[in-house]
Amino acid sequence: MFWALILEPHKEYSQIVERSFHVSMATLDLASLSDKLVQVFVRYKEKCYLLCNLIEDKKCQVPLDINFEEGTYVTFLTYGRGFVHLTGYILPYDEICSDNSEEEEVENEIEKKKEKWLITNNQNSLKRKTKSQEDGKKVKISKQESFDKSNDQDANSKENYGSLEEEDNDVDMEDMEQEKNENDNDNDEDEDEDEDEDEEEEEEKEQEHEKKEIENQQQQKQKKNHDKQYKTNGKEIKQEQQSKKQNKKTEQQMQQKNLNQAKKRIIEGGVQVEDIKIGDGALATLGKNVTVYYVARCKMGKEEKKFDSCIQGKGYKFRVGKGEVIRGWEIGIIGMKVGGKRRLTIPPNLGYGAKEVSPVPANSTLTFDIELKKVN
Known part of the structure; x- marks a missing residue:
């Protein structure tokens, strides 16, 4: 816009x-x-x-x-x-808003997944800690029961010392049964530990999967931002190039306009001066003797025709400001340099005026193409 x-x-x-x-x-x-x-x-x-x-x-x-x-x-x-x-x-505002809303949605989704991952991780850690404490309590109770049972057996053995041989078989059976129970408990503990390890492995896998998913989303977001930046930069570069091209064209037009204005201007008495070529020699001023080539034209009927010229030989010589030529010439030639070419458009009052100078009609506007050859 x-x-x-x-x-x-x-x-x-x-x-x-x-x-x-x-x-x-x-x-x-x-x-x-x-x-x-x-x-x-x-x-x-x-x-x-x-x-x-x-x-x-x-x-x-x-x-x-x-x-x-x-x-x-x-x-x-x-x-x-x-x-x-x-x-x-x-x-552009709408494009920026839509892009920002999409980025906010992606960021919110990533934050939710991070929060979910942290909550799950904390719950699993708390669960493992609680289970470890319960297992420790079970082991402590089992050891205490074994110790109490051992003390009872010692007491019974002292009281029944005399009948030790008769009870040897019973004691052996109890020991075997106790050993069996302990082995069963050990197997149960091993199975529980295996189950815990399996659960931990599954939790770790799930956490790893969530972590990878978050990383993928972040990578997609970065890629999208990169693509967006590339697109924006490309647009800016194109606009900058178009702007430079337009500026250059406008500047050239302005320079040409200024050049044309400098070359074509109206001076004293309404004489129009148009510099076709700027000379680099001596300057024509009042009182100087000048030598010129010229072609004179005016409107005869419906067409502009040549009525006089001097374009070869020694040229036409006169002194500026002494009335040797029409007034329009003396005004228009001042400021020219040797080697320069100038077109003078002279109104009737600074030319031949209301009188007819054959073949020039009365009240004619005259055009002279002048080339300054020498200044003395």
Whole structure:
């Protein structure tokens, strides 16, 4: 979307940026110019920064590449008497919002998975700790029962010492049974430990899987951001190239326009001067003797026709300011240099006037193509 602002002299333009925008160009309005130099400033955070210098006939248009974000307080102002046009474009808002919402959704999903993984990990750790404490209590109780049982057997053996041989078989049977029970308990504990190890392995696998899934999502997010950045950079490069091309074309047009204005102008008495070629020799001034080649034309009927010329030989010689030629010649030739070519368009009052000079009709506007050959 197009953005523009016209800066008037001695005025400040302050605003809080509602939509982010980009400033691409600063152009000096030559029609309103009173000073040769106009400076463009921006005030940001109580400091003034110079954006560009615009100079008449040298640098009247300058490309810029500045972004102003939403919510920023800025002030534009100029120094110098001349209007300045700032142009650019509004930065796209919908695309940025949609991309941000998608990124927020991905980030929320990743955070939820991280929280779930941490909760599951803490629960499993607490479960293993509780189970380990219960197993420790069981082992302690089993040892205490074995110790009490051993003491009872010792007491019984002392009381029945006399009948020891009769009870040997019973004692052996009890020992065998106790040993069997202990082996069974050991087997149960081994099975419980195997089950715990299997559960831990499954939990570790599940945690590893969740971790990999989170990493994959993060990688996808990074790739998406990279693609987005690449796309944005490509767009900016293309826009910058187009802007440079347009700026170059505009600058060339301005230079050509200024060149044409410099070559073609109206001077004293309404004489129109158009420099076809600028010379590099001696300068024609009042009182100098000059030698020229010329071709003279005027309108005869509906067509412009040649009525006089001198384009070879020694040329036509006269003294500037002594009335030896029509007044329009004397005005128009001043300022020429040897080797230069100039076209003079002379109104009737500075030519032959209301009288008819055959074959030139009365009140004719005369055109002379003059080449300055010598100045003495």
